[in-house]
Amino acid sequence: MNAKERQRSILEWVHEQEHVEVENIAQRFGVTTQTIRRDINKMCELGLLRRRYGGVSLPVSATTASMKDRQVRHLLTKKRMAMCIAADIPEGVTVSLGVGSTVELVAQALAHHKSLRVLTNNFSVTSALSGNSGIEVIVSGGQYRHNHHDVVGPEVTSFFSSFTTDFGIISTGRMDHKIGLMDYDIREAEVSRAIITNTRARLLVADHSKWTPNSYCKVASFRYVDRFYTDVMPDQQRTGLPDSVEIIECGSLP
Structure with a gap:
């Protein structure tokens, strides 16, 4: 990867995460922090990024627009996937729901069920x-995260390990057909692993944009997924998944 390609990837990553540490960028691209700082300097000079808190963020003028764009960009697709999952969850079962905005949408879609028992560390789920x-x-x-409205830590993994649920529903930060499910935060990865380990049916919900090996915290390989709910499934990734994974393509809302 040359410098221009790396800088473009850095910019896309910052648009997704809002703020990224220099050390994490260097680790992701396998280069020195000095190289990354040179990349950042060029992008800051062009007004594309700004240095902030040991890393890099979007310019102030772009932050609000970026958040709204990210929220809207795949919302219809995620709602469709959430409704697909909800339609496959019968009444009267137990369900584990983990971290992430996509899981929150699943909870919203489940809100019309007449009878469920839900275990969660996600306060957006409880609100829904x-x-x-x-x-x-x-x-x-557990430890409350203000920006995510959830709790993480050993209390959460112990909590999910104390039960066996009928369905465990997780999302993920990134996917690679060889490595499997990945996240940016080790604490989120630990929550998802605890749910996967302590449920009878393991359901993954993630749209096609997650197919990029950019995260560095491994959650689990695809052999630990029973059903994979997505919008569309690229042929290259489909052929790389174990035959045991049931792929459910939900499409997008009109």
Whole structure:
């Protein structure tokens, strides 16, 4: 990868994450921090990025627009995937729901079920289900993350390990057909692994944009996934998955 390609990838990553540490960028691209700082200097001079808190962020003028764009960009697709999953969850079962905005949409789609027991560390999930008294919600303790509205840490992994649920539903930061599921935060990876280990049916929900090996925290290989809900499945990735994975293509809303 040459410097221009690397800088373009850095810019795309910052647009997704809002703020990225220099050390993480260097680790991701396998170069020195000095090389990354030279890349950042060039992009800051062009007004594409700004240095902030030991890393790099979007310019102030672009931050709000970027957040709104990211929220809207795949929202319809994610809602469709969430409804696909909800339609496959029967009444009266137990469900583990993990971290992420996509999992929150799954909870919103499940809110019309008459009877469920839900285990979660995600307070956006509890909020989505709060209006239905027929759904029992059990919430983990742990370290609260203000920006994510959830809790993480050993209390969460212990919590999910104390139960065996019928369905465990997770999302993921990135996917690679050889490595499997990956995340940017080791604490999120640990939550997903705990759910995968302690459920009978393991359901993954992730759209096609996740097919890029950019994260460095491994969650699990695809052999630990029973059903994979996505919008569209590229042929190259389809052939790389184990035959045991049931792929459900949900498409996108009109």
